[in-house]
Amino acid sequence: MAGVPGVRMSAQIEGLTCLLTHGPSGTTLTTVPPRDNGGTGQSFSPTDLVGAALASCALSTMALVAQREGLAWGDARAEVEKRMTPPPRRIGELVLVIDMPREARPEERARLEEIARTCPVARSLHPDVKVPMEFRYPALDPAR
Numbered sequence: 001m002a003g004v005p006g007v008r009m010s011a012q013i014e015g016l017t018c019l020l021t022h023g024p025s026g027t028t029l030t031t032v033p034p035r036d037n038g039g040t041g042q043s044f045s046p047t048d049l050v051g052a053a054l055a056s057c058a059l060s061t062m063a064l065v066a067q068r069e070g071l072a073w074g075d076a077r078a079e080v081e082k083r084m085t086p087p088p089r090r091i092g093e094l095v096l097v098i099d100m101p102r103e104a105r106p107e108e109r110a111r112l113e114e115i116a117r118t119c120p121v122a123r124s125l126h127p128d129v130k131v132p133m134e135f136r137y138p139a140l141d142p143a144r
Contacts, residue, residue: 016040037089050121051082051094054131057121058098065115071108074101093130102138109137 008023016039018031031046033039044052055078066073078098085092096116104112113135116122122131 017043018046036084047082047084047091050091050125051080054094054119054121054125055080055096055098057119058096058116058133061119062112062115066112071112072101072103072105074103076101091125091129093132094125095132095134097134097136100135100137104137109135 010021010023012019012021016032019028020031021028030043031049032041032043034045034048035041037045039045059076059078062076063073065071076099078096080097081093081095082091083093083095084090098116100109100112113133116135117131117133125131
């Protein structure tokens, strides 16, 4: 797309270990194939990164929008389970469970959940990839 700046990244493979470098920051990480596909499973696999990216994107997007719109927000966490299909291998499902912050107000829950469901990574996944999301909220203090 014209006028939209890109982000350069690079990849270099040695054996089965791939070194990824984020161009703007120089930050690196490695991937290796999973054990069930002939690798060692000693780090993220490329498809694991897709699941991690979904969790990170959902949390980050909610935090950014909450900050911009003055919504109550605090610390949150997410877990994602990647489920592969039988051959030909591809990601079949990314099950995301988000533990929402105590500060999230009940009247803002639907808005925050919609933000997570429509984060850039979720919108970039192929429609055949199932992405069920569960949002867990801590019990509210009755004095609140």
